[in-house]
Amino acid sequence: MTDPHGSIILNFIARILMIPFIILYAFYVLVHGEAGPGGGFQAGAVLAAAVILSRLALGREQRIVSTGGLVTLAVAGLLVYALTGVAPMLFGGEYLDYSHLPVPSTDGIVFGQVTVRSVGVFAIELGVAMGVMGVLGAMFDYLTGAEWGDTDAG
Amino acid sequence: MIWGIELTLYFLLVLTAVVALETRDLLAAVVALGVFSVFTALLLAVMGAVDVAFTEVVLGAGVTGVLLVAGIARMDRSSVD
Numbered sequence: 118m119t120d121p122h123g124s125i126i127l128n129f130i131a132r133i134l135m136i137p138f139i140i141l142y143a144f145y146v147l148v149h150g151e152a153g154p155g156g157g158f159q160a161g162a163v164l165a166a167a168v169i170l171s172r173l174a175l176g177r178e179q180r181i182v183s184t185g186g187l188v189t190l191a192v193a194g195l196l197v198y199a200l201t202g203v204a205p206m207l208f209g210g211e212y213l214d215y216s217h218l219p220v221p222s223t224d225g226i227v228f229g230q231v232t233v234r235s236v237g238v239f240a241i242e243l244g245v246a247m248g249v250m251g252v253l254g255a256m257f258d259y260l261t262g263a264e265w266g267d268t269d270a271g
Numbered sequence: 272m273i274w275g276i277e278l279t280l281y282f283l284l285v286l287t288a289v290v291a292l293e294t295r296d297l298l299a300a301v302v303a304l305g306v307f308s309v310f311t312a313l314l315l316a317v318m319g320a321v322d323v324a325f326t327e328v329v330l331g332a333g334v335t336g337v338l339l340v341a342g343i344a345r346m347d348r349s350s351v352d
Contacts, residue, residue: 257334260341261344
């Protein structure tokens with residue numbers, strides 16, 4: 118299932134057209150999730166779709182993220198979520214209390230109004246997206262036997 | 272006219288669910304399940320739950336189908352006679 122097909126048309130469409138667009142759209146969904154439909158979970162699912170497409174179309178050798186990278190991403194996403202939750206507790210707030218996050222003021226540096234709350238929400242969404250992407254991609258890898266060493270499976 | 276769209280979607284939803292349950296070929300059942308997920312997502316979008324519809328169409332029709340096909344590819348038989 119994860120053997121490369123070698124077709125130049127499939128390689129071109131997957132590598133040049135589809136995977137960059139899917140990743141770009143996932144980041145749009147992630148950043149725009151507060152104002153429109155979308156958010157961390159949906160962005161992570163779309164990113165996992167790009168990861169799985171790279172494995173299906175390009176094969177195991179030319180995939181965009183390795184299995185170990187996916188597991189690392191999942192754990193790092195959980196860590197981002199936990200640290201964003203714990204950091205306000207160290208600065209006098211409660212768990213996930215965004216208003217106590219130690220974020221410096223960005224007035225005059227970034228265009229528009231960046232509140233401390235939006236920084237906290239974005240960190241949470243980023244953690245959720247990383248976790249969902251890592252877990253879904255690793256599920257596909259373990260199911261197709263990429264970690265079990267048998268190359269004839271799938 | 273929105274009730275007509277919803278009625279058609281409900282009809283197709285039940286139809287694809289029955290097809291996914293009754294077909295003997297596991298690969299065809301997975302495809303029918305993906306179509307079922309798409310109609311569920313369309314119904315959710317009609318009801319105004321765009322967020323849930325987004326999740327449903329990405330996970331239900333995309334990732335779940337690929338995972339089920341990968342599971343079928345690991346099995347000895349691809350269909351039950």
